Amino acid sequence: MATVTVVAAAGAPSVPASSIRDVPVSIELRPRVQVEGASVRLGDIAFLTTRDLGTLRKLMAVPIGAAPRAGAPIAVDRNTVMRWVESRSAVQAGDAVSSLRWSGAGETLIETAAQDLAGETVVDAARSALLKWLQLRSLHADVQSVSTVRDLVLPAGQPVLRVRPIADQAQPARRMLVWVDAWVGDRFVRTTAVAFEVNAWAQATVATSPMTAGAQVDGVVLRGATETREVDLTALPSGRPARLEIADGGSQRLRKPLKPGEVLTDAHLQSTPSVTRGNWAQLLARSGDVSVESRVEVLQDGRPGQFVRVKVPGSSGEVLARVTGPGQVEVQP
Secondary structure (H helix, E strand, C coil), X not given: CEECCCCCCCCXXXXXXXXXXXXXEEEXXXXXEEXXXXXXXXXXXXXXXXXXXXXXXXXXXXXXXXXXXXXXXXXXXXXXXXHHHHHHCCCCHHHHHHHEEEEECCEXXXXXXXXXXXXXXXXXXXXXXXXXXXXXXXXXXXXXXXXXXXXXXXXXCCEEEEECCCXXXXXXXXXXXXXXXXXXXXXXXXXXXXXXXXXXXXEXXXXXXCECCCCEECHHXXXXXXXXXXXXXXXXXXXXXXXXXXXXXXXXXXXXXXXXXXXXXXXXXXXXXXXXXXXXXXXXXXXXXXXXXXEEEECCCECCCCEEEEECCCCCCCEEEEEEECCEEEECC
């Protein structure tokens, strides 16, 4: 428990001197109070008595400061409250003494009304969200919490747990963190990280024979060098199990070698260029309504839409052409 200096929000209204001058007010500080809101006012920590209702309402609304965190009470002393209230009331010291009559506790303990939320409730929310995320990426999964989450001390009100979304591009890993935000109503309170040990299984392509970098990969090649097995995705060193797709009439090739027993992942593959350095391509040159086709040597790999250098046989110069498809490039004026 700490004794703190009273600080109120900037811009809070003062009580005009004329509204309390010559109106006796009794202010009895309470020894201990419990508040539910985000801020503390004089009416929360004291009993006020006066015959003027307007003065009573204005003094009760004088701000004292922000409410303490749930489970962390603070204490304010009477002299500090007196000085603050009298300054906010915009009265001179002599008038204040005759108008405001202080009594009650010499110190007031302020605590926020609190409730306990079981730590297991937080873990359950995190586990449920993680399993839903894994269901979209695996055939079946198992998660075990490895965190000890203490019960949360929250302000009074309706508690709401909001699990932060796991990134779509993330991959299942052996150890995963799930972040859970605790709210009470529309007020954010705190964040808790829950750690899980994860296993998630899916069907994947596994090499049965060695394959070298640069090798073309398609269904026919794979049938002779791979087999399909169920593997634990969290054991993969990098990438996700590869989904072989043939686009733009081309295929895919290995970016790096594949060893027997190794899972074929996206990290192993790259699409085969539509034109390849050292091979020949058909060049289409357009000029108005006239089109001329010729055979050219490709000087660099390229995919549709990219520009590559090509060389016309018998010419010492190079031409920059745009790749339009497998073995095809074009130049335009």
